[in-house]
Every structure is written in structure tokens, then in C-alpha cells.
Amino acid sequence: MTTITSVDVVDVRFPTSLSADGSDAMNKDGDYSAAYVILHTDDPAVRGYGFTFTIGRGNDICVLAAEQRAKPLIGRNVEEIIADLGGTYRDLKSDSQLRWLGPEKGVEHLAMAAVMNAVWDMAARKAGKPLWRLLSEMTPEQLVDVADLQYLSDAITREEAIAMLAELQPTRETRIAELEASGYPCYTTSAGWLGYSDEKLRRLLIEAVNEGYRHVKLKVGANREDDIRRLRIAREVIGWDADLMIDANQVWDVPEAIEWVGALAEFKPLWIEEPTSPDDVLGHAAVRKAVAPIGVASGEHGMNRVLFKQMFQAGALDFCQLDSARLASINEILAVYLMAKKFGVPVCPHAGGVGLCELVQHLSIFDYVAISGTLENRVTEFVDHLHEHFVDPCIVRDGAYVLPTQPGYSAQMYEASLAEYAFPNGSYWASVAAVASSA
Amino acid sequence: MTTITSVDVVDVRFPTSLSADGSDAMNKDGDYSAAYVILHTDDPAVRGYGFTFTIGRGNDICVLAAEQRAKPLIGRNVEEIIADLGGTYRDLKSDSQLRWLGPEKGVEHLAMAAVMNAVWDMAARKAGKPLWRLLSEMTPEQLVDVADLQYLSDAITREEAIAMLAELQPTRETRIAELEASGYPCYTTSAGWLGYSDEKLRRLLIEAVNEGYRHVKLKVGANREDDIRRLRIAREVIGWDADLMIDANQVWDVPEAIEWVGALAEFKPLWIEEPTSPDDVLGHAAVRKAVAPIGVASGEHGMNRVLFKQMFQAGALDFCQLDSARLASINEILAVYLMAKKFGVPVCPHAGGVGLCELVQHLSIFDYVAISGTLENRVTEFVDHLHEHFVDPCIVRDGAYVLPTQPGYSAQMYEASLAEYAFPNGSYWASVAAVASSA
Numbered sequence A, B: 001m002t003t004i005t006s007v008d009v010v011d012v013r014f015p016t017s018l019s020a021d022g023s024d025a026m027n028k029d030g031d032y033s034a035a036y037v038i039l040h041t042d043d044p045a046v047r048g049y050g051f052t053f054t055i056g057r058g059n060d061i062c063v064l065a066a067e068q069r070a071k072p073l074i075g076r077n078v079e080e081i082i083a084d085l086g087g088t089y090r091d092l093k094s095d096s097q098l099r100w101l102g103p104e105k106g107v108e109h110l111a112m113a114a115v116m117n118a119v120w121d122m123a124a125r126k127a128g129k130p131l132w133r134l135l136s137e138m139t140p141e142q143l144v145d146v147a148d149l150q151y152l153s154d155a156i157t158r159e160e161a162i163a164m165l166a167e168l169q170p171t172r173e174t175r176i177a178e179l180e181a182s183g184y185p186c187y188t189t190s191a192g193w194l195g196y197s198d199e200k201l202r203r204l205l206i207e208a209v210n211e212g213y214r215h216v217k218l219k220v221g222a223n224r225e226d227d228i229r230r231l232r233i234a235r236e237v238i239g240w241d242a243d244l245m246i247d248a249n250q251v252w253d254v255p256e257a258i259e260w261v262g263a264l265a266e267f268k269p270l271w272i273e274e275p276t277s278p279d280d281v282l283g284h285a286a287v288r289k290a291v292a293p294i295g296v297a298s299g300e301h302g303m304n305r306v307l308f309k310q311m312f313q314a315g316a317l318d319f320c321q322l323d324s325a326r327l328a329s330i331n332e333i334l335a336v337y338l339m340a341k342k343f344g345v346p347v348c349p350h351a352g353g354v355g356l357c358e359l360v361q362h363l364s365i366f367d368y369v370a371i372s373g374t375l376e377n378r379v380t381e382f383v384d385h386l387h388e389h390f391v392d393p394c395i396v397r398d399g400a401y402v403l404p405t406q407p408g409y410s411a412q413m414y415e416a417s418l419a420e421y422a423f424p425n426g427s428y429w430a431s432v433a434a435v436a437s438s439a
Helices: A059-073 A078-083 A085-093 A106-127 A131-136 A140-146 A158-182 A198-210 A224-238 A254-267 A281-291 A305-313 A329-343 A356-371 A415-421 A427-438 B059-073 B078-083 B085-093 B106-127 B131-136 B140-146 B158-182 B198-210 B224-238 B254-263 B281-291 B305-313 B329-343 B356-371 B415-421 B427-438
Strands: A004-013 A033-041 A047-054 A184-192 A215-219 A243-247 A271-273 A295-298 A380-382 B004-013 B033-041 B047-054 B184-192 B215-219 B243-247 B271-273 B295-298 B380-382
Touching: A004 A059, A004 A415, A033 A059, A033 A106, A047 A059, A047 A106, A059 A085, A059 A106, A059 B059, A059 B106, A078 A085, A078 A106, A085 A106, A085 A140, A085 A329, A106 A131, A106 A329, A106 B059, A106 B106, A131 A158, A131 A356, A140 A158, A140 A329, A158 A329, A158 A356, A184 A198, A184 A243, A184 A356, A198 A215, A198 A224, A215 A224, A224 A243, A224 A254, A243 A254, A254 A281, A281 A295, A281 A305, A281 B281, A281 B305, A305 A329, A305 B281, A329 A356, A356 A380, A415 A427, B004 B059, B004 B415, B033 B059, B033 B106, B047 B059, B047 B106, B059 B085, B059 B106, B078 B085, B078 B106, B085 B106, B085 B140, B085 B329, B106 B131, B106 B329, B131 B158, B131 B356, B140 B158, B140 B329, B158 B329, B158 B356, B184 B198, B184 B243, B184 B356, B198 B215, B198 B224, B215 B224, B224 B243, B224 B254, B254 B281, B281 B295, B281 B305, B305 B329, B329 B356, B356 B380, B415 B427
Parallel strands: A184 A215, A184 A380, A215 A243, A243 A271, A271 A295, B184 B215, B184 B380, B215 B243, B243 B271, B271 B295
Antiparallel strands: A004 A033, A033 A047, B004 B033, B033 B047
């Protein structure tokens, strides 16, 4: 018998704003950050690590929310938690006072993601398996039992979900073997940040092509002439056979999105990502209708499964980009994957930030193995920074994620990274403060 | 010249769970609370008071978020802030790092509401007018300049909004005079909380009828037999000419909502409130179609103007119940009222909680005076508790709000109330803790 004895939540912030990594039309100066949860037990060999991702200020608010959300876990039995991961999730989300602050959105939901990510990491570690494999060994009934289907019965029923999973169950191992041979395909955003010069853009695009990427993504939406010039550079480098995606990070109203994307259509983007408010289901549907055959992608700010349900019902998305640290971990993510399968929408998870690539590789692999059964139109984001802080970093080879083999959800950071980048008292931030106060 | 010198945010919690006040199918034990903002200036006569409303745990998270959100106001000139309340709002919301935590939803948005409510209170106090009158004296252009129309241009344009306001501008004073004579009609929820016994329900309904109410609201959704018995009592007491509303507080999936409301149709409710997830635009539209002529009401958890835009576009609501402490104060509320007018949906604001009645009376009065110009199908919530903590409490007479006359947004609480109910160190909570630790 193992018992959860305490929960630490660390405010970790990396000074990415200094290099304009991650800069786009909406977010010009993000410091990639994590509210990082550690579940301690009375067995030093059993721990759980998880986090949510933010871009700086307010990360402390998520830390406080995660501490409160995790509190009911303290003193509970680890084996019981793992035996009923659906019940554990429902217990944590049943706090009606905290529910008022959402429900199921914003800071409270980010905190729920952080805590449940740590619980799922703990479950996979205890089983001695990478999370994608733990999930791949669950029966259809077990998977549907942990999925949060509340408010979804007008889109998918429990029985439909079980039937979909059962259909692919006999062939799961074949697809695992395929992915073990070739990996899960990804695309790179590393080249296309808005704050990079044309020279840096060109150089990074050339590097991406040389590394085997067949998809690249550029940020757009701040200045139309700049967009046209940068997209022209991109097509010069990658040619017309590779896929080019563009991402506006929510800067437009609906009519503006339609008009601006129209002006970029000559570059034949595969998708326009986040053309407008992430909450605007009907707006996305209107944009999609107007800009076809350019696809519409959204989801990194998709607040919960009810939003995705409506996106699918309204035919608003060509690509679903759910976020592993914004949705409430596997319990809610599973529900979105199941709906995406039913509505025929490919899921291409959002990644980048801090550690999101480490998480989403498990999701994409599991999706192919047990839910979608296809790689068609599927490609998962990869951004090449901050992986050095992770004990089990993702590995990308020839434009594809290599299957993780270590137990867990790949969420653990190095102690040394925490010591350096904990905010505001880690060695990096303390020295910045010292320099600032002596200036 | 007056300068903002500091911001205090107080965590105030009232132990309403002890009496089951406010109990419903989703929220069984709320402690009505406020993250209460005080803007201090270098002139002791100039202050601003505002708050957001929560139901207990997590109120401290909103306090922290409000402190951060208000920080840029410190050191700024009060006259400049008041001269450009649209610019002030846009400045505060432009923090892209905090935006990531929503955007514009959950804890961060509740905090934005608290801070901007205090700014609007300060503006009205400085002008020496109740807020409803300050707003009623603004020109159509001034009103549209402060309204947040971002992401709304596919539903309403600036020009349309100005034209709608201009049409009613010449007759504003006539409607003010009308309301000064008769007040703004309200309904009461005080009788219908789920935790009350049948006897208490009957007694409170009789009192409500005697006090002149023509509308009463009951909570439903926990147990169907209980609902039928309680609604029968209600119709016995209020008869069939008065209006009876029912409120499910989001407990149902869409198909369940349709079926359950059908089983209560014999009691001819005016509306079913929050039949399902507050995020589910398409779900509300489906319920509305199925349960007509029973109306659908929602909005107390309506997270932002983009949600309301879609509710209107999809024909999902018969009654819009926006919340004065969840939307980002007048700037965003104005945008919702303008869309409601264009789409022909009456706004009946959510109230109750702590101080929400004090705020919404200003909104309803201003709506009649300058936007809707009609009282048809309009009735504003009133719940009779916790008003004793407010310096300028709302007054209800013969089922109608009496027009406030004191300068401000009626948001100021008594110092003594803060001293008693500040959490966890106010005298009430300290004594509870002392009793608990000695037990």
C-alpha cells in the first residue's frame, strides 16, 4: 500500500522572451512557463509529475489553483487512485465551489490539467510503462470509463464510443509495430516565429527541409505585406510539394479573417490556424466555409470538451489541435478524440511551449493505435526548444516522433532546471533581479 | 490631479452554506464570497470599489488575479483614466501573458470584472452620480467607444450600435421619469432554493406574493418527483396568472434536459434556466427548439461576449441573463446589451449572491433608458440576502428596484463587514477556527 503524502507545485519560468522564440501576432513576449506538480508518496520510488503550460505572468495563479485542486489527493491510497482514474478525476472536479470559477475553463481548468497529468504520469510509472502503452493496453470499456462524457451525449454515447474502440482493438499491435519502425509524423514551427528576421527565417527553413520535415508553419496576422514576403520566402525554400501552414493566433474578427486569408491564398496554405477568437464556434464555421479549400485549424485555446463538441457539430474545423495542458488530462482528452473520430476530424495536437511535445507524442501514438487507426492528414506539432530540461525528452528523427520507452508521461523535469528557473527565487531569476537592482 | 496610489483586494466570505441559502442542484453548499477591490488615491475623497462574486473556495485565487490585473493602474492619473474608460480597459486586457490563461474567461476574467467594476464605480463617484445616470448621460459615440466590440463585427458594427443608441437618445429622460415613479420590475429567487423544506417554500412563496412579486423562481433538477411536488405547491400559492420560472443550474445533458423539462411542462414555466452546460450554444438552441413555448434562459455563467454573440446568432436564448461580475464590467456588458437589442433578446440579468443586486439595478435601468426602451418580457433577479453589508444597498418596493441615488456603482461594503468576514482572519472566521481547534 502506497499513500500520497504531499504535493509540491513549482512556478518554473524560462526567459524565452529574450530571443523572440514563440513570438506571434498576439503573443509578442512570452516567457514559457509551467505550473509543475510533483505528487510525493511514502514510497520514494513512486512519484507523479505533471504540469500546465503558461507564458509567464499568472503562472503563480495556476500554481495556487493546482495546490488547492490537488489537496484532496493527500492521504489517499495510490493503488486505489490508479484502479479508478475516472473516479479520481470526477472526485477532483466535483468541488462545486471551485466549479463556480469556470466551470471547466481558464485558470481552474489549467490547474486541473496539471494535477491530473501528474496522476496519469504516476499511474504509468507505477505500471512501468510509457503512458501511450498503458492506454493502449486498456480495454474499450476501461477507456470509456475514464473518459469524461458529461454534456456530450447529444454527440456521442458510451455505446458508440465502446464500439469504435472495439473495432480497432484486435489490430492495435500491428500499428504499434509500424510506429516503432517509422515514428509518428510531425511538423515544425521552429522556423516561423514572427520576431525572426527574413535571414533567420530562410536559414531555419532550409535546416527544416534538410532535417526531413514535409510540413512547416509560419505565424501571420500582424502585417499583410510582411506575411506575403515571408510566405514567398517559405515557398521558395520548401517548394510546392511540402505543406505550408499559417497561424494567426486569434488576431482577426471573422470578416477580417476571411479577407486576409484570401489575400494569402496564392501560397496555398494547408490550414489557417486560430483565425479568430478560440471561443467562436460559429465564427470558425463561417471562416471555414469562406476560405475552402484552405483548411481551418484550432484548439490550442479550446477550453474544454463542450467547445470541441460544438466545433465538430458545426463543421467548424478541418484539424483539431487540442492542448494537453489546457484540457483536463487524459480523461477529457479521450472524450475529444472519441468525438473527433466520430465526426471524421483529424487531431493534430498543439505542442511547443514547455514540455508539450513530451506529452503530445503519447497522445498521437495512442490515437493511431487505438482510436483513429490512420495517419492520413495527421501531423503533430514539434518545436525544438527547452527539451533539455526534461529527464525523458522527446526524440524527433526524420520529421517523426520516436516512440518513448521510459515509464510515465515524459513530464519530469531535472532538479537542476527547477533550481535554476523556479520563479522568482531560482538562481537565474535571482541573478536577473540582482543585476536589475544594481543597475 | 488625482493619482491612484494603491490597490487593496480583500477576500470576503459569508457562511451562507449554514442556512442552505443559495442551494441548487449543482451548488449544494456555497459560501457567498467576493474578491473585493478598493482603489485608493492621493485624495481621500476619491476611491473606487468593485468586486467579483464567487461561492467560497478559490476566492483567494481571484484575489491574487485581481491584484495582478490592477497593478498597471497604480501611479496613473484618475482624471485620465476616467476620460478614456475604453482605453483603460483595453490597456488592462492587453497583457498577453495573462491573456494566455483564458483568454477572457475563468479566474482571469472574474478578476478583470472586479477591477473594472471598481474603475467604473470610481468614475461615477467622481462625477457625483449613480452609475446608471453617468451612463445615461453619455452620447451614443461615447458609449460605443467604451464598449468592447472585438470579435463581434460579424454580429454588430460600430455604426449599427451608434444608430440604435441614437434612436432612443431624445427620449431618455421620459423613461428615467417613468422608472423614478415605478421602479424597475424584479422577481425573487429567495423562496425556491433546493435545500428548503416544503413548509419553508410555501411560507416564503406566500410572503413573496404578499410583497407584490408577479414572478418567482424555483430550483429544479436534483429529483424529478421533488420538482413536481414543489412546482405544484408553487402554483397553488401564486396561481396561474403569475409567472413561474425554473432553474436547473447546468445539471443535465441536452437530451436529458429536453425530457425532464417536458415532464414539468404542465406547470407552464416561463423559462427553464441553465438547462445544460453554459458553454453549449448549440445545446441551448436544441433545447429551446424542443421545449417551446417554454423559454430558455442562460447567462450567469456566460463567460464572455463571444459566447453571447453565438447564443444570439444561433437563436439559443429567449432570455439573456448576463452576470455583472463575470463579464468584464460595463465595457463588455455594453457590447452584450447592444447585441441583445439587435437580435431582439430581452436581458434579465442574473443577481443574488453578494452584491450582484446592487450592481444589476444600474444595468437594467440604463438598458431601459438608453438601449432597449422597453420593459416587455424584462424582469431582473432579486434575492433578499446580504444587502446589510452594503453602504448603499438596493431597495426593492412592490416587486421593483427603486432607482439608486448615491454616487457610484453601489458596490461599497461596510468596513465592519470586511473586518468580520475577511477570510481567514476576520473576526467571524477566526472564531470559527478557534471553535474548531478547541473541539
